[in-house]
Amino acid sequence: RINALELDEIDITKVKGPKEVTVVLDERALLFNFDKSNVKAQYYGILQNLKEYIIVNDYDVTIVGHTDSKGTNEYN
Numbered sequence: 001r002i003n004a005l006e007l008d009e010i011d012i013t014k015v016k017g018p019k020e021v022t023v024v025l026d027e028r029a030l031l032f033n034f035d036k037s038n039v040k041a042q043y044y045g046i047l048q049n050l051k052e053y054i055i056v057n058d059y060d061v062t063i064v065g066h067t068d069s070k071g072t073n074e075y076n
Contacts, residue, residue, distance in 0.1 A: 025046075030043050030047075031043070034068070035071075
């Protein structure tokens with residue numbers, strides 16, 4: 001089941017065909033603690049809703065992210 005309030009915060013744009021969409025999360029929508037690779041627990045609900053949406057609609061997924069500005073370029 002999708003939480004409509006959370007999906008309203010996600011920009012879903014069709015890019016090609018009936019099975020492809022682009023989901024863009026605000027850059028503050030999904031964060032990690034500094035120097036950690038685990039998603040913060042407070043975001044599990046958003047990820048669960050996205051997972052269910054992807055499964056129900058039979059989408060393939062590509063996840064793209066980036067490092068933060070803390071630390072040196074070499075470290076990040």
